[in-house]
Amino acid sequence: MSRIVLEIKNLSTHFFTDSGEIPAVDQVSLHVHKGEVVGIVGESGCGKSVTSLSIMQLVPNPPGKIVGGEINYKGENLAFASEKRMKKLRGNEISMIFQEPMTSLNPLFTIGNQMREAFRFHQKISKKEAREKSISMLKLVGIPRAESIIDDYPHQLSGGMRQRVMIAMAMSCDPELLIADEPTTALDVTIQAQILDLMRKLNEEKDTAILLITHDLGVVADICDRVVVMYAGQVVEEGSKREILKDPKHPYSQGLIRSLPRIHEREQKLYSIPGTVPKPKLGRVGCRFAPRCELAFNRCFEGNPELYVTGEGRRSRCFLYDKQEGEAINDATTEAVIGD
Amino acid sequence: MRLQKPLLEINGLKKYFPIKGGVLGRTVGEVKAVDDVSFTVFEGEILGIVGESGCGKSTTGKAILRLIEPTAGEVKFEDQDITHINAEEMRKLRRDMQIIFQDPYASLNPRHTVEKIIGEPLLIHGMNHAKERKSRVKELLEVVGLSAYHASRYPHQFSGGQRQRIGIARALANNPKLIICDEPVSALDVSVQAQILNLMEALRDEFNLTYIFIAHDLSVVKHISDRVGVMYLGRMVELTSKDKLYDEAKHPYTQALLSAVPDPDPDIEKERVILKGDVPSPADPPTGCAFHTRCPMAMDICKTVRPAFLPVEDNHFVACHLYDGQQQNISHYQLNKEGEHV
Numbered sequence: 273m274s275r276i277v278l279e280i281k282n283l284s285t286h287f288f289t290d291s292g293e294i295p296a297v298d299q300v301s302l303h304v305h306k307g308e309v310v311g312i313v314g315e316s317g318c319g320k321s322v323t324s325l326s327i328m329q330l331v332p333n334p335p336g337k338i339v340g341g342e343i344n345y346k347g348e349n350l351a352f353a354s355e356k357r358m359k360k361l362r363g364n365e366i367s368m369i370f371q372e373p374m375t376s377l378n379p380l381f382t383i384g385n386q387m388r389e390a391f392r393f394h395q396k397i398s399k400k401e402a403r404e405k406s407i408s409m410l411k412l413v414g415i416p417r418a419e420s421i422i423d424d425y426p427h428q429l430s431g432g433m434r435q436r437v438m439i440a441m442a443m444s445c446d447p448e449l450l451i452a453d454e455p456t457t458a459l460d461v462t463i464q465a466q467i468l469d470l471m472r473k474l475n476e477e478k479d480t481a482i483l484l485i486t487h488d489l490g491v492v493a494d495i496c497d498r499v500v501v502m503y504a505g506q507v508v509e510e511g512s513k514r515e516i517l518k519d520p521k522h523p524y525s526q527g528l529i530r531s532l533p534r535i536h537e538r539e540q541k542l543y544s545i546p547g548t549v550p551k552p553k554l555g556r557v558g559c560r561f562a563p564r565c566e567l568a569f570n571r572c573f574e575g576n577p578e579l580y581v582t583g584e585g586r587r588s589r590c591f592l593y594d595k596q597e598g599e600a601i602n603d604a605t606t607e608a609v610i611g612d
Numbered sequence: 613m614r615l616q617k618p619l620l621e622i623n624g625l626k627k628y629f630p631i632k633g634g635v636l637g638r639t640v641g642e643v644k645a646v647d648d649v650s651f652t653v654f655e656g657e658i659l660g661i662v663g664e665s666g667c668g669k670s671t672t673g674k675a676i677l678r679l680i681e682p683t684a685g686e687v688k689f690e691d692q693d694i695t696h697i698n699a700e701e702m703r704k705l706r707r708d709m710q711i712i713f714q715d716p717y718a719s720l721n722p723r724h725t726v727e728k729i730i731g732e733p734l735l736i737h738g739m740n741h742a743k744e745r746k747s748r749v750k751e752l753l754e755v756v757g758l759s760a761y762h763a764s765r766y767p768h769q770f771s772g773g774q775r776q777r778i779g780i781a782r783a784l785a786n787n788p789k790l791i792i793c794d795e796p797v798s799a800l801d802v803s804v805q806a807q808i809l810n811l812m813e814a815l816r817d818e819f820n821l822t823y824i825f826i827a828h829d830l831s832v833v834k835h836i837s838d839r840v841g842v843m844y845l846g847r848m849v850e851l852t853s854k855d856k857l858y859d860e861a862k863h864p865y866t867q868a869l870l871s872a873v874p875d876p877d878p879d880i881e882k883e884r885v886i887l888k889g890d891v892p893s894p895a896d897p898p899t900g901c902a903f904h905t906r907c908p909m910a911m912d913i914c915k916t917v918r919p920a921f922l923p924v925e926d927n928h929f930v931a932c933h934l935y936d937g938q939q940q941n942i943s944h945y946q947l948n949k950e951g952e953h954v
Contacts, residue, residue: 488874
């Protein structure tokens with residue numbers, strides 16, 4: 273395996289609000305290799321976006337704050353790095369694209385003006401060179417008439433084109449790591465297919481590592497190599513794309529995958545996970561998924577499960593995979609699964 | 613199948629929004645949001661309408677209920693043309709035709725309790741006894757999977773899925789025949805989305821409802837619908853049973869749309885048709901077939917002549933010049949007249 277670009281260890285980001293301390297991200301660990309596409313999957317409120325913002329030190333402070341853990345980028349811990357250091361890295365070595373491109377582009381400046389900023393800041397080149405580089409980046413991401421689009425304002429472009437501009441900007445300094453937070457959620461399916469195709473191409477050609485945050489398992493199947501599933505602020509499962517989608521171990525991942533309507537299958541009744549995602553709070557005892565879990569047993573409500581290794585590169589936060597629990601429980605639950 | 617009697621017939625429905633411009637605010641153009649759409653909804657069926665943003669699917673839904681006045685065309689509900697009846701008659705008819713909106717956060721009044729929200733349509737349609745209303749509200753809450761004690765709470769005290777249940781309860785209050793569902797699950801998380809879809813299916817069976825299910829998510833529409841119509845730039849381009857549509861789509865746009873949906877099964881290898889460019893502006897739609905600018909199979913005729921929306925096979929309507937000559941030359945309207953044909 274190639275070298276690790278990003279390694280997050282036990283990252284905790286909490287929000288300090290009037291109603292108390294909220295552990296939005298709780299002891300999250302994950303890593304991304306060079307040239308790899310890693311997906312973080314989960315429903316709203318699971319902490320996937322806060323994790324990505326923490327890497328970039330973009331969590332609004334106050335109320336949010338990284339309270340512990342390490343974010344190792346090529347051996348350097350960024351968890352408590354200075355703002356000066358982060359400015360050097362952002363947009364240069366690590367860059368980020370967001371869900372809604374209209375809110376991340378400044379409506380008062382032309383595309384060229386905004387693209388130039390990154391080149392001028394990180395590479396100290398002249399305006400003219402920056403403009404030429406910007407045009408070639410726009411061409412790279414498949415924007416037609418790049419020479420004239422560069423003088424347009426964001427509102428003159430469609431949603432798909434704006435997202436291409438965002439990607440062009442993010443890729444302009446050849447970053448090692450691209451963090452994409454729901455990059456296609458606001459787009460239509462035919463445009464989504466174009467953008468995913470573009471991201472795959474950039475990943476292959478430039479060997480850029482991508483950390484993709486999404487709620488859409490279809491997008492994961494399309495582009496990711498490895499997947500991290502999050503639930504209520506914690507990582508609950510980790511494995512390769514195929515392993516997670518075909519053979520999920522954690523009951524939450526299993527439920528999530530079963531509750532998807534499939535376009536290539538005929539099913540009668542859709543499976544649904546009962547209940548809703550709990551709000552994160554401090555001092556919770558027991559597995560966070562236990563109240564909604566069909567397989568939950570006493571221990572799930574009393575102890576906090578760790579991430580147990582279930583195979584090579586696979587981990588699952590479920591007592592079912594705790595070796596100490598032994599075979600007895602496994603037998604009991606297989607029956608439950610068959611009975612269902 | 614229970615597809616026999618048409619409940620709703622739509623013929624040549626159009627909705628043009630004026631574009632005002634200049635100093636005097638004159639009308640300088642028109643956005644053709646819905647441009648000559650015809651289809652029929654049968655009693656007890658779920659008709660899905662899919663399309664990308666701006667294709668006019670929501671406007672179609674609202675124009676049917678006259679929440680937006682249609683510019684032209686005919687909407688017949690139980691054989692009665694409702695486009696020209698007055699407001700009072702329309703209000704009475706709305707008892708039978710309800711709508712559920714996408715955003716349950718925006719469609720419930722935050723200052724009203726759930727009891728007031730669900731009770732309002734009952735009051736408007738003549739249930740004057742407070743006690744009677746109260747018991748009906750409790751009954752409705754239980755039907756949609758909430759509890760009677762929720763009646764005294766306010767919308768902000770509920771999660772997204774629960775709010776959508778309240779919206780459904782409100783739509784069900786007067787025992788409607790037709791419910792138009794405008795993106796009812798797209799604001800919800802996957803696990804909650806499945807709960808709401810199952811609820812809607814169960815309610816359809818229990819109360820013999822008819823749905824027009826408008827959504828952009830093709831897998832969701834496939835799951836719930838009996839027949840599916842595909843819209844592009846204000847026009848319906850294909851309409852058939854869901855199995856036919858997903859297995860043997862005829863229109864090149866439908867084919868591209870289906871191939872663009874990412875499937876969560878990593879083993880499915882499919883040939884992806886990636887369309888070039890964006891949807892053109894509905895203020896200035898291309899001449900001829902609206903799709904010809906992005907169509908991989910476009911011919912010369914597509915640039916000038918708008919294809920007719922005709923059946924290629926029984927119950928499979930398509931608007932595409934590729935099928936010229938194969939189409940049965942009876943208009944949608946005639947088919948409706950004969951009824952049994954469809």
